[in-house]
Amino acid sequence: MEKYGSLEWKEVITPAIELAEKGFKLNKRRADSFNRLKKRFERGTEEFFRIFSKPDGSQFKEGDIFIQKDLAGSLRMIAEDGSQAFYKGQIAEFIAQDMKKHGGLVTKEDLGKYQAFVRKPVTGTYQGYHIISMPPPSSGGTILIEMLNILEGFDLGQRQRYAPETLHLIAETMKFAYLDRAQYMGDSDFSEIPVELLTSKSHAEDIRGKIDLIKATPSTIMGEEILTIEKAKETTHFSVIDNEGVAVATTYTLNGGYGSGVVAEGTGILLNNEMDDFNMKPGYTDDKGLIGTRPNLIEPHKRMLSSMTPTIITKDGQVYMITGSPGGRTIINTVLNVVINVIGFKMPIQDAVNAPRMNHEWMPDSLRLEREGIPEESIESLIAMGHKIRESSRWRQGDAHSILIDPKTGLYYGAADKRSRGSAIGY
Ligand code: DON
Numbered sequence: 001m002e003k004y005g006s007l008e009w010k011e012v013i014t015p016a017i018e019l020a021e022k023g024f025k026l027n028k029r030r031a032d033s034f035n036r037l038k039k040r041f042e043r044g045t046e047e048f049f050r051i052f053s054k055p056d057g058s059q060f061k062e063g064d065i066f067i068q069k070d071l072a073g074s075l076r077m078i079a080e081d082g083s084q085a086f087y088k089g090q091i092a093e094f095i096a097q098d099m100k101k102h103g104g105l106v107t108k109e110d111l112g113k114y115q116a117f118v119r120k121p122v123t124g125t126y127q128g129y130h131i132i133s134m135p136p137p138s139s140g141g142t143i144l145i146e147m148l149n150i151l152e153g154f155d156l157g158q159r160q161r162y163a164p165e166t167l168h169l170i171a172e173t174m175k176f177a178y179l180d181r182a183q184y185m186g187d188s189d190f191s192e193i194p195v196e197l198l199t200s201k202s203h204a205e206d207i208r209g210k211i212d213l214i215k216a217t218p219s220t221i222m223g224e225e226i227l228t229i230e231k232a233k234e235t236t237h238f239s240v241i242d243n244e245g246v247a248v249a250t251t252y253t254l255n256g257g258y259g260s261g262v263v264a265e266g267t268g269i270l271l272n273n274e275m276d277d278f279n280m281k282p283g284y285t286d287d288k289g290l291i292g293t294r295p296n297l298i299e300p301h302k303r304m305l306s307s308m309t310p311t312i313i314t315k316d317g318q319v320y321m322i323t324g325s326p327g328g329r330t331i332i333n334t335v336l337n338v339v340i341n342v343i344g345f346k347m348p349i350q351d352a353v354n355a356p357r358m359n360h361e362w363m364p365d366s367l368r369l370e371r372e373g374i375p376e377e378s379i380e381s382l383i384a385m386g387h388k389i390r391e392s393s394r395w396r397q398g399d400a401h402s403i404l405i406d407p408k409t410g411l412y413y414g415a416a417d418k419r420s421r422g423s424a425i426g427y
Helices: 009-022 028-035 046-051 069-081 083-087 090-101 108-113 140-152 164-184 201-210 330-344 349-354 376-384
Strands: 122-126 129-133 234-241 247-255 262-264 269-271 311-315 318-323 402-405 412-415
Touching: 009 069, 046 262, 069 083, 069 090, 083 090, 083 108, 090 108, 090 262, 090 269, 122 140, 129 140, 129 330, 140 164, 140 201, 140 311, 140 330, 164 201, 164 330, 164 376, 234 318, 234 402, 247 311, 247 318, 311 330, 318 330, 330 349, 349 402, 349 412
Parallel strands: none
Antiparallel strands: 122 129, 129 311, 234 247, 262 269, 311 318, 318 402, 402 412
């Protein structure tokens, strides 16, 4: 922000300080969510419950004003002293003390050594558009570009969006790409990640050659060599563009809803449960989706493998689209759905965002579909092709707030995802 932004650092943080200090009105969904926390977080800390419950023990209601004084204090320190306040100053002190109190491992020294890196994005092309997205330690950009490369060879524009053959090709593309994710991806500061190979057109061609056009290949057969058989949510994505065309795609994550259920005393800041994004059991990869491959095993100072896929797409050097989503491993597939809807299937941005999505992560070998809007016959055909459809009428995938810039008129079209409460706003 300090490096690329056109506004003063303090000015950007001020609205957040005001929201924390003066509070905001809870909507019903948020009030209900707060009221469920006692049940969800057996190991939530006292400070967590002090903040996310009412002093008299009563329930939150829609319209209640939620104030976070400590958080406002922390944000003010960050507004004054920048990231130093968090990693080296008073906030670091508070976090370290809280860690000590609860048997946590993070020290003030660890925080002081932490460094955020500016990395070169991963890039590719899809039908003449230039794709710019998140590099390792996220798998997002790499796997998105791999899937777009595979699908480019199947000419989606000639196909019907929800015909069984189309859905089949997309599902098989997801499976092969997610197998590569499991096999090869992790923190590039710790092992060689073959990003160039995975995002190459020739790798996509190899994979197209492996896709059976009429039959689903079981995931177990595809990933035989790594199988050793026998995951709550809190990520936010927003897309922004200013009047000069400076575009930002931001995805940030606490991982699970309310992170670890721990607020470092004095800070008002929720601590994440990001360790969950590492591969937990070395060498153990199963058909339930547990992955134990080497590149993403836990090591000191290593960053866990993310799926965040904040993406900017340009055409002829001009920003064309900005997108991204929350949703853990489903994120990459959500972004894929939106991008192919716009570029492959020529849908207007709002329709592309709202259209039913699908998700396959190689393992578990199950295809999830947002069923409303997908013809029943297509689903029956997919089952006949061998796809294992995971039934859930409530499956809602992602929250892909996106912007499209009409290259002819230069107009900005903001599309909030119908699945959640966001909105598209112009100033
Ligand atoms: O970085 C990641 O991929 C995960 N920590 C994201 C988790 C997530 O999206 C949960 N929210 N919906």
